Amino acid sequence: MAGSRRPFAPLRNLNAKIAAVPMIVTVLVVFVGCTLWTVVYSFTSSRSLPTLDFVGMDQYVRLFRTSRWTVSLKNLAIFGVLSLSFSLVLGFILAALMDQKIRFENTFRTIFLYPHALSFIVTGLVWQWILTPAYGVQKVVRDLGFETFTFPILTDGRFTIYAIVIAGLWQGTGLVMALMLAGLRNIDDEIWKAARVDGIPAWKTYLFIIIPMMRPVFITTLVIISATIVKVYDLVVALTNGGPGISSEVPAKYVYDLMFSRGNLGQGLAASTIMLTTVLIILVPWALLEFRPRYRKGEVSK
Amino acid sequence: MSSSLSSAEPRGSRPKRFLSPASIMIYSALLVAAIYYLIPLYVMIMTSLKGMPEIRLGNIFSPPVEVTFQPWATAWNSACTGLYCEGIKVGFFNSMKILVPSVILSIIIASVNGYALSNWRFKGSELFFTALIFGAFIPYQVMLYPLVIITRQLGIFGTLTGVVVIHTIFGMPILTLLFRNYFVSLPPELFKAARVDGAGFWRIFLQIMLPMSLPIFVVAVILQVTGIWNDFLFGVIFAGTKNFPMTVQLNNIVNSTQGVKEYNVNMAATILTGAVPLLVYFFSGKYFVRGIAAGAVKG
Numbered sequence: 001m002a003g004s005r006r007p008f009a010p011l012r013n014l015n016a017k018i019a020a021v022p023m024i025v026t027v028l029v030v031f032v033g034c035t036l037w038t039v040v041y042s043f044t045s046s047r048s049l050p051t052l053d054f055v056g057m058d059q060y061v062r063l064f065r066t067s068r069w070t071v072s073l074k075n076l077a078i079f080g081v082l083s084l085s086f087s088l089v090l091g092f093i094l095a096a097l098m099d100q101k102i103r104f105e106n107t108f109r110t111i112f113l114y115p116h117a118l119s120f121i122v123t124g125l126v127w128q129w130i131l132t133p134a135y136g137v138q139k140v141v142r143d144l145g146f147e148t149f150t151f152p153i154l155t156d157g158r159f160t161i162y163a164i165v166i167a168g169l170w171q172g173t174g175l176v177m178a179l180m181l182a183g184l185r186n187i188d189d190e191i192w193k194a195a196r197v198d199g200i201p202a203w204k205t206y207l208f209i210i211i212p213m214m215r216p217v218f219i220t221t222l223v224i225i226s227a228t229i230v231k232v233y234d235l236v237v238a239l240t241n242g243g244p245g246i247s248s249e250v251p252a253k254y255v256y257d258l259m260f261s262r263g264n265l266g267q268g269l270a271a272s273t274i275m276l277t278t279v280l281i282i283l284v285p286w287a288l289l290e291f292r293p294r295y296r297k298g299e300v301s302k
Numbered sequence: 303m304s305s306s307l308s309s310a311e312p313r314g315s316r317p318k319r320f321l322s323p324a325s326i327m328i329y330s331a332l333l334v335a336a337i338y339y340l341i342p343l344y345v346m347i348m349t350s351l352k353g354m355p356e357i358r359l360g361n362i363f364s365p366p367v368e369v370t371f372q373p374w375a376t377a378w379n380s381a382c383t384g385l386y387c388e389g390i391k392v393g394f395f396n397s398m399k400i401l402v403p404s405v406i407l408s409i410i411i412a413s414v415n416g417y418a419l420s421n422w423r424f425k426g427s428e429l430f431f432t433a434l435i436f437g438a439f440i441p442y443q444v445m446l447y448p449l450v451i452i453t454r455q456l457g458i459f460g461t462l463t464g465v466v467v468i469h470t471i472f473g474m475p476i477l478t479l480l481f482r483n484y485f486v487s488l489p490p491e492l493f494k495a496a497r498v499d500g501a502g503f504w505r506i507f508l509q510i511m512l513p514m515s516l517p518i519f520v521v522a523v524i525l526q527v528t529g530i531w532n533d534f535l536f537g538v539i540f541a542g543t544k545n546f547p548m549t550v551q552l553n554n555i556v557n558s559t560q561g562v563k564e565y566n567v568n569m570a571a572t573i574l575t576g577a578v579p580l581l582v583y584f585f586s587g588k589y590f591v592r593g594i595a596a597g598a599v600k601g
Contacts, residue, residue: 012424013422013424015418015422015502015503015504016418016422016423016424016427016503017418017424019414019415019417019418019422019503020415020418020419020424020427020430022411022415022470022474023415023430023431023434023474023478024430026434026437026471026474027430027433027434027437029452030437030445030449030471031433031434031436031437031440031445032433033448034444034445034448034449034452035440035444035445037447037448038444038445038447038448050447050451093331094332094335097328097331097332098332100325100328102325102328102329102332106587108332108336109591110584110587111336111339111340112335112336112339113583113590113591114339114343114580114583114584115339115342116594117528117576117579117580117582117583117590118532118576118579118580119531119532119533119534119549119575119576119579120532120534121532121534121549121552121553121575122532122549122552122572122575122576123342125552125553125556125568125572126342126345126346126569126572127342128556129345129346129349129362129565129568129569130341130342130345130362135357135358135361135362135565136362139361139362140361140362140363143361170338170339170342174339175594178591178594223439227439230441231441231442231443233443233534233535234534234535234549237534237553238553238556238557241557251443252441252443255443255446256443256446256535259446259447260539265447268447269447271443272441272443272444272446273444275441275443275444276440276441276444279439279440279441283436283439287436
C-alpha cells in the first residue's frame with residue numbers, strides 16, 4: 001500500500017498535500033481555532049462586541065442563574081432521554097419486525113424513512129398543524145363526541161416539550177430502524193439456527209444473544225443520535241419557537257438568540273461552551289472505547 | 303398463502319406463510335407504524351387542497367369536499383414573508399442558488415481529499431483526518447460566532463459565497479469519510495499498476511478512480527442535496543436576507559404573526575419545501591440509505 005511511504009522532504013507527495021489543504025484549514029481554523037476562540041471569550045465580559053476583558057467564571061455563574069437557561073437544560077434532558085430511549089426501542093422493534101423476511105419490505109422501509117429526508121422546519125410545521133388545539137387532534141376527538149377532551153400540548157407550557165419529542169421521534173426513528181436493520185442483517189444466520197436447535201424462543205434470542213452482539217451498533221447509534229439531540233434547534237423554532245413563554249426553549253436556541261438577537265455575546269459563548277462540554281462527555285468515553293488498540297478488540301470490557 | 307412443500311429439512315430462506323398468526327401480528331404492527339408515519343403527509347396534502355371555510359368547519363383528517371389548487375398557487379406566488387409577498391418561489395430559487403455551487407464544491411474538495419487520504423498518505427494525514435471526523439461532533443453553535451467574524455473579515459458574510467463556503471466546511475467530515483472509505487476499499491493493485499505505468503496523482507484520480515466511483519458520487523450528491531436543502535441555521539445566519547433559503551422563507555411565512563393564518567397556503571408551502579428532498583429520496587432509494595448509513599460507519 002502506498003500509505004506506508006515516508007516522505008523525506010516537505011515537497012514530496014506535494015499534490016496530496018495540496019488536495020488536503022481545505023481539510024487542514026478546516027481542522028485548524030474552524031474546528032480547533034473557532035472552538036478555542038469561543039471557549040476563551042466565554043470567560044470575558046463581551047456584550048455586543050467581543051472584548052478580552054476577563055471576568056473569570058462570571059458568565060457561567062450568571063448563566064446558571066438565568067431561568068431561561070435552566071429551563072433550556074431541563075428541556076434538553078427531557079427531550080434527550082425520551083428521544084433516545086423511544087427511538088432506540090421503537091427503532092429496534094421496527095427493525096426486528098422488518099427482519100422477519102416479510103413482504104413489501106421496501107415499501108415499509110420507504111415509509112419509515114421518508115421523514116428523515118425532510119427538513120426539521122417542515123417536520124415542525126406539520127406537527128404544529130396536527131397538534132393545533134383549534135383544528136388538530138383535540139378538535140377531531142371532540143367532534144367524535146368527547147366534548148370535554150383537551151389536548152393542550154402546544155398551549156400548556158408544561159407539555160410543549162413533549163410535542164417536540166413526538167415530532168422528533170417521527171423524523172428520527174426511521175434512521176435508527178435503518179441502522180439497526182443493517183446490524184441485524186450482519187448477524188450470522190448460524191446464530192439463529194443454533195438458537196432454534198436449542199429451542200430458545202425468538203424473544204429470548206433477541207434479548208440475550210442478538211442485542212448483546214449488536215452492542216457496537218447500539219453504541220454508534222447512541223452517539224450519533226446524542227450528537228444530533230444536543231444540536232436540536234430548527235425543530236423547536238418551527239414547532240413552538242420556544243413558547244409559550246420560555247417553556248420549550250433549548251440550549252442551541254438560547255445560544256443563537258443571545259448571540260444574534262440580544263447582543264449578549266458572553267452569555268451565548270458560555271452557553272455554547274456548556275453545549276460543547278455536554279458533547280465531550282458523550283464523545284470521549286465512546287472514542288476511548290472505539291479507538292482503543294485493536295488487539296483488545298473482542299475482549300469484553302469490565 | 304404460498305404452498306409449503308416438503309418433509310425434508312428446508313433449505314435457503316424460510317418459506318413465507320402469509321397468514322399464520324405470527325405474521326398477522328407482524329404485519330399489523332408494521333401497518334400501524336406505517337399509518338403513524340404517513341398521517342402527517344396525508345394531513346399536509348389534504349389541508350393544502352381545501353379552502354379556508356372548509357378547514358374551519360371540518361377536521362384535518364377528512365379529505366376535501368371541494369378540491370382547490372388555489373392554496374398551491376398562492377403559496378408559490380404571493381404568500382407573505384413579513385414585508386414581502388412574493389411567495390415561496392423566492393426561497394426556492396435562493397435554495398437552488400445555494401445548493402448547486404455548495405454540492406459541486408464540497409464534493410470536489412472531499413473526493414480529492416478522500417483520494418489523497420487513501421492512496422497518498424503523508425505524515426500527519428491520518429491525524430488531520432481523525433480530527434476532521436471528531437470535529438463533526440462539535441455543536442455548530444460553538445463555532446458560529448467566530449465564523450461570522452472570519453467571513454465578515456473576508457467580506458463574504460451575508461452573501462451566497464459565504465453560505466456556500468460554510469456548507470463546504472461542514473459537509474467535509476462526512477463526505478471525506480465517505481470517499482476515503484470507498485477509495486480504501488478499491489483493490490490496491492489498480493493504483494500500483496497505474497503508478498508503475500508512470501501516472502501521477504491527478505491522472506490516476508481522473509482516469510482510474512473517477513470512472514470507478516460513480517456510485518459513491520451519487521451517494522454524496524444525495525447526501526448533500528438533502529442536507530443543504532434542509533439546512534436552516536446556516537442559511538439564516540450566513541446567506542443574508544436577500545438570499546434566505548426556502549426553509550427560512552417557509553418558517554417566516556408560516557410563523558409570521560401578522561394577518562389571518564391561511565393554513566391551506568401554509569401546508570402547500572410546506573409540501574413545496576419538502577418536495578425536493580422527498581423526490582430525491584423516492585427516486586434514489588438504496589443510495590439514500592447508503593448515504594445515511596455512511597454516517598454510522600466507523601472511520
